[in-house]
Amino acid sequence: MDIKYTSTRDNSVSVPASAAIIKGISKDGGLFVPCSFPKLDKSFDELAKMNYREVAYEVMKLFFTDYSEEELKGCIERAYDTKFDTEEIAPLAEVDRTYYLELYHGATIAFKDMALSILPHLMTVAAKKNNVDKEIVILTATSGDTGKAALAGFADVPGTRIVVFYPKYGVSKVQEKQMVTQKGANVKVIGITGNFDDAQTGVKNIFGDDAFNAELEKKGFCFSSANSINIGRLIPQVAYYVFAYSRLVLEGRISAGDKINFTVPTGNFGNILAGYYAKKIGLPVNKLICASNDNKVLFDFFKTGIYDRNREFILTSSPSMDILISSNLERLIYFSAGADSNKNSELMKSLSATGKYEITSEMKNEMADFVGGFCTQDEVSATIHDIFEKTGYVIDTHTAVASGVYSKYVKETGDNTPNVIVSTASPFKFTRSVIEAIENEKSDKDDFELITRLSKVANISVPAAVSELESAPVLHDTVIDKEEMEKSIASFLGL
Numbered sequence: 001m002d003i004k005y006t007s008t009r010d011n012s013v014s015v016p017a018s019a020a021i022i023k024g025i026s027k028d029g030g031l032f033v034p035c036s037f038p039k040l041d042k043s044f045d046e047l048a049k050m051n052y053r054e055v056a057y058e059v060m061k062l063f064f065t066d067y068s069e070e071e072l073k074g075c076i077e078r079a080y081d082t083k084f085d086t087e088e089i090a091p092l093a094e095v096d097r098t099y100y101l102e103l104y105h106g107a108t109i110a111f112k113d114m115a116l117s118i119l120p121h122l123m124t125v126a127a128k129k130n131n132v133d134k135e136i137v138i139l140t141a142t143s144g145d146t147g148k149a150a151l152a153g154f155a156d157v158p159g160t161r162i163v164v165f166y167p168k169y170g171v172s173k174v175q176e177k178q179m180v181t182q183k184g185a186n187v188k189v190i191g192i193t194g195n196f197d198d199a200q201t202g203v204k205n206i207f208g209d210d211a212f213n214a215e216l217e218k219k220g221f222c223f224s225s226a227n228s229i230n231i232g233r234l235i236p237q238v239a240y241y242v243f244a245y246s247r248l249v250l251e252g253r254i255s256a257g258d259k260i261n262f263t264v265p266t267g268n269f270g271n272i273l274a275g276y277y278a279k280k281i282g283l284p285v286n287k288l289i290c291a292s293n294d295n296k297v298l299f300d301f302f303k304t305g306i307y308d309r310n311r312e313f314i315l316t317s318s319p320s321m322d323i324l325i326s327s328n329l330e331r332l333i334y335f336s337a338g339a340d341s342n343k344n345s346e347l348m349k350s351l352s353a354t355g356k357y358e359i360t361s362e363m364k365n366e367m368a369d370f371v372g373g374f375c376t377q378d379e380v381s382a383t384i385h386d387i388f389e390k391t392g393y394v395i396d397t398h399t400a401v402a403s404g405v406y407s408k409y410v411k412e413t414g415d416n417t418p419n420v421i422v423s424t425a426s427p428f429k430f431t432r433s434v435i436e437a438i439e440n441e442k443s444d445k446d447d448f449e450l451i452t453r454l455s456k457v458a459n460i461s462v463p464a465a466v467s468e469l470e471s472a473p474v475l476h477d478t479v480i481d482k483e484e485m486e487k488s489i490a491s492f493l494g495l
């Protein structure tokens, strides 16, 4: 089945996957979505025998139908290799009667690596297929983890450049150090004096600025996005939901066809949406539990049907989820409105004009697969503490949001469907919050001392991605106002 992609804001758009991957976002400001959903054509018993790369191929071939088998397998081989510190790529740990799908074994020790290690390869193949002769400029806004994972993926990839904007005072020390030490002749890292939403809105505005884009084109450049709105990121994420399920089948924890739940720590709604896509292609998913931190816009939304970003932005111990506009939710809104781009556009207009919209009760019914939950920062610390005390397993603050939400969900509902908690970062990426939670006291030590301490206390070795950081030289120190984003890009590209 040949799958085309349309825009959530204009149903007359129809492009192949490779074109959608190059563009990142549709001209009308909408997101690319598949016009129809393919179905998995392998049984779960067959999938259970496959390794990560093979499962990834079975999933991606369904969506990226204009890539040849050779092209797609090539991308997968180059992405999921020894950059990951485990042969399994995405191991599943059983802890305290639930499962943790560890997606943090890649180059930057957060789950963004799962998609960003393959996106550059998908994109350079796509450029060849579409006869793009321009240099691709990746523009990225990051709440911390995307930035580094995108930099690592695109550094020195021929035919590409990458500019990353991050909130100067809104990321962890380790996250910042990871980014500002990035090597590569084609990379630029810029701090802005605003929050993640400012960075993301700024990037979206630049994509929509026709005059600026025309000028760029004249000089031989074109923009694309590595943000989670790119379907070249979304689709590779579908693979690990299928992989987790097939592991449970392989290990005899479930039988092929049994339903399971997933609990996902959520920010921009990309990860959990991939779980929804997995269900659409035939994965037996019962509930998708959407876990938020104190910025609980999504929890309120699933409860009331009203999305309202007009509220205080709270900096929490899970910074990669400090988001008030969850971009990928637009794709769910679109489907729940019956794939109606007019209806979706209306709501998105309302969001940008008033910061708010309300869905109909029919749309809400369409979203019955999702359950919202949230955890305060105290609950997050208590969760990290308790799991470590009880089992010796260490989780990061983002994973702890999901873990805490899952415990509350079970208490409230009694639902004992097998559950997978999607574990999104290594505890070493957020060491301060993790060790303080475990030891139940604040520390005035510096982050790198705490890393050594966590390694001792938890008896786990420090990942290479972190141990190399301390002595790495800072290569980027630009900090700007959010109004200066366009100007800073022009200067980097020498316009």
Ligand SMILES: *Cc1c(COP(=O)(O)O)cnc(C)c1O
Pocket (backbone or CB within 6 Å): 110, 111, 112, 145, 146, 228, 265, 266, 267, 268, 269, 270, 271, 272, 320, 321, 398, 399, 424, 425
């Ligand atoms: C990005 C990120 C999230 C949120 O994922 P979304 O796809 O944006 O919902 C959660 N945890 C970590 C560690 C992240 O880096």
